[in-house]
Amino acid sequence: MNVESLKLTCYFGERHRTDTGFVADELLALYARHRIAASIMLRGIDGFGLKHHLRSDHSLTLSEDLPAVTVAVDTRPRIDAVVDEVAGMPQVGLVTLERARLLQGDVGPVRLTEAPHEATKLTVYVGRQHRVRGVPAHVAVCELLHRQGVAGATVLLGVDGTVSGRRERARFIGRNSDVPMMIIAVGSGERIGRVLPELAALLDRPRITLERVRLCKRDGRLVEEPQALPATDARGLGLWQKLTIFTSEAARHDGQPIHRALVRRLRAGGSSGATTVRGIWGFHGDHRPHGDRLFQLGRRVPAVTVVIDTADRINRIFPIVDELTAEQGLVISELVPAVHARAGDRHRGGLRLADHRW
Template sequence: MTEDQLKLTCYFGERHRAGHRFLAEALVERYADAAVAASVVLRGIAGFGPRHQLRTDRSLTLSENPPLVLTAVDTAQKMHGLAEQAAAMLTDGLITLERVRSAAGSDATTPEAATLTVYVGRYDRVAGQPAYRAVCDILYRRGFAGATAFLGVDGTQRGQRRQARFFGRNRQVPVMITAVGRAAQVDDTSAELRTVLNDPFVTVERAQLCKRDGRLIARPPALPPADDGRPLSQKLTVRTSEATLYQGVPIHRALVRRLHESAAVSGATALRGVWGFHGDHKPHGDKLIQLSRQVPVSTVIIDTPERISACFDVVDELTAEHGLVTAELVPAAVSR
């Protein structure tokens, strides 16, 4: 697949419904019917949205509504139609459309920094080890700034539905690996991934590296509020670890709470990975016996360029010693 592609991402609550069904299930079923190349449903561990209701996995009951993130990628032609359907079904949350390109080959237009995303199955193997771990090893060896593998609970892989079951080993549920690197790293690594993975689905997005291990590289780029009359949005992704703290609290929890209390932005979502790395720390994740969780966490913040610029001071403060921060343009976003 070499034509232009779009990434459609929906942020909403797990218990949100579309008619008599849960919204996540209804959307993934539509993606499966349309044979969407890659999609994945991720459960968030903390966040808030347009209604400004703060939810975390530390205070949830069975009747509450943890955050979900549903990402889908395919051709622009296919995703435009599905975006309209998703917008009609979503009554409370956020929908974004972002441009991506296939990593099927080298592209001279790749920016200085980029986000590389790889979609695999949970039990896909490379030389006897899980594919997502093998991918993280390759990214680490090639000097990427960071990478995180997220385990999905539902989605599609090469157009086929991959859903977790209550009883079962859930071998085929999707895993999404996102990584930040330089242009040369992205192009060279894409070529290597095609040699070790069986028909991988890999995409590349433009990004700007803002902070790495506490060092400020650049603030998010100043963007106009609109382009050709269409409002623009901006996305910050803050990659930290469950074990890195700010004043005794995990950075992602402190960040979500500070943003919620200050009302600096209209929403933020924290997602826990299962494996990954940032900086010079080797790839790591959960172990059978451990005193504290060492898994990576990504906190996603999306809002207008003006509000993203204002909230960056909070992000900068809380990542004074740890973390990887990137900024990306979001050409289209709809908040309900």
Template sequence: MNDYLKLTAYFGERQRDGSRFLAEAMLDLYAERAVANSVMLRGIASFGPRHIIRTDASLTLSEDPPIAIAAVDTAASIRSLIDDVVAITPRGLITLERARRYTGGLPEGDDAVQLTIYVGRRRRINGAAAFYAVCDLLHRNQFAGATVYLGVDGTASGRRRRAKFFSGNTDVPIMIIAVGTAEQARRALPELEALMNEPLVTVERVQVCKRDGELLTRPPALPAVDVHGRQLRQKLTIHTDAATHFDGAPIHRALVRKLWESHIVGGATVLRGIWGFHGDHKPHGDKLIQYGRQVPVTTIVVDTPEVIARCFDIIDEVTGRHGLVTSEMVPALLMLDGDVRQGTTDLADYEY
């Protein structure tokens, strides 16, 4: 296992760095630095510190939808470009999370893990898109869930890969996030290596708080700072389906609205997948011809441990019958809004 870092930036699609869109500038930077893998995802709902809400039920989504760009590479590579990412970001949220690249074997002791698997959009396994085979493999191994996110731009093996209309888009990145026990991962990963030639897979520690609406545990109570005074943050990831409702609205839409109305949490971002599963449900997702979208949807909330503890009651209520909820420690977070900065990119250390 090798130490890696995942740098994720959340911001509005119309944010600019001078004359260029911020997303373009950031991905140019990742290509120049030959970042191992990065993927740009367009969100469908969000709100942030300015408390402006945008959802897929509103026309304002077309004006400035949320963007998430995740980049993963060795700790040294990511640290070398953090300052440049901050310098070009006028407004947004930047997080850093520790990960381990899977190179064979898993350390003992992790009860639950999150696997992030990067594949090319048109990569085939047995004649079908690779993500179908990967999800089937994870489902057979009884993972709690997996979601496939379709990238529209990014880097793969250090090279820029953009989606184009007249192109096979073979290497445009797809990101698959899966949650399971460490034992399930130990069984599945050798099979995954047999399916794919040297796949890029990172492993992170998570805690499963809810599965299929059942409360298993609340998010762990983390301190505000580590022993060196560096701030800790916490992330909740809520996996639901676009077709499942709460009080007459899709769960993700109801959840964002309730979190926004609560004024407890500083923000939330919703990403739509194209394929996946959670619980005992079979893998499913977008089809060429269908009425309505039967796709997985992910809502992400990152804030202080105190805020996460307070907002969890809202999340628990909305996911009372449906959904997979996980918690992770985020060792570094920086919120940018012009001259206003909150947080830092210094990594905190805390064992729990």
């Protein structure tokens, strides 16, 4: 199956509650009731929102309510069925809707066209304990992508989610075999399209999405600045922009990890919010796929920082991102056609999808 779909993403505090339970639990229960094809909950390690309250695992006092992210992908009717209920949760600080192509089951060659400096983002969902030819599935996928010359890939560990509509939640005691993991890769459309049949053959019941992005920086080199976007589309609906910065725990700026310096500089620079999630495995450029290893001094795991804001603010803060990734890192930008942001009684945006070609 290869269909146009929607990706619904929520950003909130891990300890945030509704009247009946934790926000994360309510969201995943909702996705399970509606049998959402693929969803995942990720725990963040650093971030802030509209209120500019910093949450970080770097400090005991700030780690009590870490950022959390849920991502849900399915056909438009299924996502439309849950959007209003999600947007109605006042404890969810930011909700975004993005267009994506969802591939499931038999996947043949896909031709992806793009302009210069643009790329394709490939997201693959696998289970924690799934194995391919004797190795963990996420390791096998990264090896394949690296071998085919894809620019980079990062593996993110989920703690809850849905798989083909069935909820899979991580438990303290148990194999957690089907609890989802998310592999995010970025590469040229030609390379991504060529690797898809082999990738699908590698996995049992593959769940894959494709999205168009702009490659802004690679290994410290500026490729292209984020695309220039108007404030609204032709109907007056707001257009938003997303920057995703792929770095590593081992990559430093003034003695601290780039992602931590980035969050603090963006907070001081007036950004509306940023969230960092730590990966467990991955690669960028020519470096071999790697992650945490026993008895290793210093963490070498990837880190992914996401910033969502209006195009004019992204334009103002991009020099900060450019400066902090002067020597390493992968940076992409994307159009976000619908955003609803909430901070107490303050609201921004809405969840009607804007239309704009870039």
